[in-house]
Amino acid sequence: MASSVLMITRTNPVHSALLLIVTFGALAALYVLLHAPLLAVLQVAVYAGAIMVLFLFVIMLLAAERREVDLPDPLAAMRWPSYLVCAGFLAAMVYVVWTSPVRGLRGRMPDDVIAKHTQMVGQELFTRYLLPFEVVSIMLLVAMVGAVVIAKRRFE
Amino acid sequence: MSPALPHYLVLGAILFTIGMLGVLIRRNALIVFMSIELMLNAVNLSFMAVSWYLRSFQGQMMVFFVMAVAAAEVAVGLAIIVAFFRSRQTVMVDDLNTLKW
Numbered sequence: 133m134a135s136s137v138l139m140i141t142r143t144n145p146v147h148s149a150l151l152l153i154v155t156f157g158a159l160a161a162l163y164v165l166l167h168a169p170l171l172a173v174l175q176v177a178v179y180a181g182a183i184m185v186l187f188l189f190v191i192m193l194l195a196a197e198r199r200e201v202d203l204p205d206p207l208a209a210m211r212w213p214s215y216l217v218c219a220g221f222l223a224a225m226v227y228v229v230w231t232s233p234v235r236g237l238r239g240r241m242p243d244d245v246i247a248k249h250t251q252m253v254g255q256e257l258f259t260r261y262l263l264p265f266e267v268v269s270i271m272l273l274v275a276m277v278g279a280v281v282i283a284k285r286r287f288e
Numbered sequence: 289m290s291p292a293l294p295h296y297l298v299l300g301a302i303l304f305t306i307g308m309l310g311v312l313i314r315r316n317a318l319i320v321f322m323s324i325e326l327m328l329n330a331v332n333l334s335f336m337a338v339s340w341y342l343r344s345f346q347g348q349m350m351v352f353f354v355m356a357v358a359a360a361e362v363a364v365g366l367a368i369i370v371a372f373f374r375s376r377q378t379v380m381v382d383d384l385n386t387l388k389w
Contacts, residue, residue, distance in 0.1 A: 275360035
């Protein structure tokens with residue numbers, strides 16, 4: 133959590149990206165605590181690996197080292213309302229959680245799920261979730277082609 | 289003592305709010321994008337916590353699909369930022385105002 137607060141306050145985007153990796157790592161540790169080792173590995177591989185490499189690559193490609201604090205801020209008047217809205221949102225969420233009957237409860241996965249987690253996820257993926265799985269694969273293909281087309285286009 | 293369900297949900301809410309604040313106050317498009325990723329991760333954490341509490345892994349399947357969608361979204365979004373940088377030589381969202389005039 134501390135690393136995510138730092139992330140949105142750094143002016144250098146490279147520092148932000150590295151702090152976001154720390155946040156993702158901490159989330160992966162929480163996933164292990166929640167009995168989901170496969171998702172923890174995926175979190176590290178997909179987020180901390182693939183997505184952050186993409187981010188760092190684009191940061192380097194664009195050499196976006198310009199600091200935004202040096203520029204005039206046309207939206208400076210919006211800053212305090214933003215803080216207020218976010219504080220109100222957080223207070224509402226915390227209020228809902230702490231007044232709901234879930235207070236103090238702990239879950240525990242059945243032992244067979246803990247033992248054969250990866251196997252069961254794979255089984256679900258190819259039976260009940262077969263259609264969403266195929267849709268996601270097509271969507272990834274479309275996104276890949278779209279990204280190449282958008283990034284390759286020439287501007288004059 | 290291991291954390292209970294409300295702790296996870298509150299942490300998810302805090303992370304989501306931080307992501308929202310980042311989207312609202314930052315002007316570097318790359319950092320706005322990272323904040324969006326942070327919000328997706330906060331929702332993932334809530335999914336995982338509730339799935340753990342309900343002793344099922346349907347929520348984890350949802351997290352799996354959210355990760356796939358996030359990967360696709362990042363690819364397209366970063367391509368848009370690269371294209372925008374090529375035409376305008378900047379990555380600040382304030383300069384992304386061509387449609388307004």
